Amino acid sequence: MSTVAQKRLFHEYKNLSTNPPDGITAGPVTEDDMFHWEALIEGPQGTPFEGGVFAAELKFPKDYPLSPPTMKFVGGGVWHPNVYPNGTVCISILHPPGDDPNHYEHASERWSPIQSVEKILISVMSMLAEPNDESPANVEAAKMWRERRSDYERKVRDEVRKGLGL
Amino acid sequence: MEKAFNLPDSTDWLDTPLSLLTPLESALRCQVCKDFFNNPVITSCSHTFCSLCIRRCLSTEGKCPACRTSDQELKLRRNWAVQELVEAFQNARPSVLQLARRPATEDWEETEAGTEKHASKKRKLDEQDCSNTKVPERRQTRSRTNCAERQTEPATMEVVEDSQDEEYVPEDGLVSCPICNRRMKNEAVFQHLDMCTGDPAPPKIKSLGSLQPMPPASRKLNKPPERLPTINYSLLKDTVLRKKLKDLGIPNWGPRPLLQRRHTEWMNLWNANCDSKTPKSKRELLQELDVWERTQGGHSHPTGESAGSVMRKDFDATAWSTNHESDFKRLIANARKRSDALVRTTIPSAAPAESQEAPTAEQTAEAAVPTNVQKLEQPLVDLTGTDFPKPQLAQDVEKSERTYVIPG
Numbered sequence: 327m328s329t330v331a332q333k334r335l336f337h338e339y340k341n342l343s344t345n346p347p348d349g350i351t352a353g354p355v356t357e358d359d360m361f362h363w364e365a366l367i368e369g370p371q372g373t374p375f376e377g378g379v380f381a382a383e384l385k386f387p388k389d390y391p392l393s394p395p396t397m398k399f400v401g402g403g404v405w406h407p408n409v410y411p412n413g414t415v416c417i418s419i420l421h422p423p424g425d426d427p428n429h430y431e432h433a434s435e436r437w438s439p440i441q442s443v444e445k446i447l448i449s450v451m452s453m454l455a456e457p458n459d460e461s462p463a464n465v466e467a468a469k470m471w472r473e474r475r476s477d478y479e480r481k482v483r484d485e486v487r488k489g490l491g492l
Numbered sequence: 493m494e495k496a497f498n499l500p501d502s503t504d505w506l507d508t509p510l511s512l513l514t515p516l517e518s519a520l521r522c523q524v525c526k527d528f529f530n531n532p533v534i535t536s537c538s539h540t541f542c543s544l545c546i547r548r549c550l551s552t553e554g555k556c557p558a559c560r561t562s563d564q565e566l567k568l569r570r571n572w573a574v575q576e577l578v579e580a581f582q583n584a585r586p587s588v589l590q591l592a593r594r595p596a597t598e599d600w601e602e603t604e605a606g607t608e609k610h611a612s613k614k615r616k617l618d619e620q621d622c623s624n625t626k627v628p629e630r631r632q633t634r635s636r637t638n639c640a641e642r643q644t645e646p647a648t649m650e651v652v653e654d655s656q657d658e659e660y661v662p663e664d665g666l667v668s669c670p671i672c673n674r675r676m677k678n679e680a681v682f683q684h685l686d687m688c689t690g691d692p693a694p695p696k697i698k699s700l701g702s703l704q705p706m707p708p709a710s711r712k713l714n715k716p717p718e719r720l721p722t723i724n725y726s727l728l729k730d731t732v733l734r735k736k737l738k739d740l741g742i743p744n745w746g747p748r749p750l751l752q753r754r755h756t757e758w759m760n761l762w763n764a765n766c767d768s769k770t771p772k773s774k775r776e777l778l779q780e781l782d783v784w785e786r787t788q789g790g791h792s793h794p795t796g797e798s799a800g801s802v803m804r805k806d807f808d809a810t811a812w813s814t815n816h817e818s819d820f821k822r823l824i825a826n827a828r829k830r831s832d833a834l835v836r837t838t839i840p841s842a843a844p845a846e847s848q849e850a851p852t853a854e855q856t857a858e859a860a861v862p863t864n865v866q867k868l869e870q871p872l873v874d875l876t877g878t879d880f881p882k883p884q885l886a887q888d889v890e891k892s893e894r895t896y897v898i899p900g
Binding site for chain 2: 329330331333334336337338340341344345388389391392423438439440
């Protein structure tokens, strides 16, 4: 029994494997469950995240692509204004247009069925480079980013190094 | 599920000489389901989607997924041109892809054999047009088969064609168009004259049914089913809604939100089917509704972790393997018996040699048991994709370790 969601996820999986964007790898944890993916994102160059590799898990709803997936960094927190301390990513492309709890996002940046895993991961990569501190998920990190940028960058670099086991 | 990588996709063209077909194929696919357009319709903002895809989007959000303009499903219009493009492309796809992939393997073999050294790409493409001129014997057979297939297909054309013999006027109660000489019913002539291009009726070989505007004569054959109207659910009481679902012939159990979702899904399935050139039967639609019921409706598991199909992170492999040890032993024994039998029947002389290899296979199997129970059940699944992020991670980490410069 293959549903629309499964088929579409197969398409995205195949597309990402045959034609992956720079610095991004993603695919289902097991092909028995297309609704649970793992992704790896390289830290963007020229940012304190450079050199890091960040693992995340994506969970897709059964009515995907009508509703967006959720994304959570795993294995060590990512110190970033738009990432909750538990790793959950808070970014407008992952929010359905219906509800805007934060009242700041343009509808055009929000989830739509024509978005894709690839676009999400690219957005997350650029989010790492350019935090949006209008509605931070991690208030401490946002404050640090705004007021003590060098401390923030040092902390991020430390986290990256720790994440690599150095 | 093992067909993941057999799923036709626009990326199939990427590593062929025809990589420029990748964007063409993408353009013929729906942006919502990523499949070829199925009953394409166009929105008032001029975006095209599968009828069912856009109906589902509109009933959840009321907006076009591409540009977020508000739209209503009543305003959707069929997009025949796109449907024809998709059908034509899908017809051509397998043979073009085969040709595109061929140079890497077969041409080389042929060069080896000293035949067809200069089979240029141009000529191969010509073969697609069923031109029977000077093509190598093998290809010709193939293209002839294609032609034959096409000729058998267009049985849907209802217009009587007599362009072959203009003198002959069949006594079929039809009249011919004064411009193009097609024969049709008397009352259809005026309507036809409005759009008649003057081209003579095309020869049979080109008339893939869908390439022609649907002739008026065939329309009355299957009267299009009536569309279901949208319901303002807030105006209906539970009992009325339940009765409505019953009248429609769909399940009417469950709490109210489920009833509404089920009705919406049914309405979308039904109305999308009304857009189809070849509508499905109600029974098929009911089966589709049943799939919906099991995945997203009343029979779905809210957690999403369908029982047993996924290995949880905290899965206790050791306990599992001890609990089911006897089962695994039996499976391994069976598999060994079968492979032994196979070896014996196919190459009896090789049996002694093979028996040395058997233990290796069995060791591998046993080693796999405790760590990866799932995989044992589906040994045919291509698992190369399953753990590809991990090796990548290892590589990346190594790379990073090498290049990382500790600041300060």
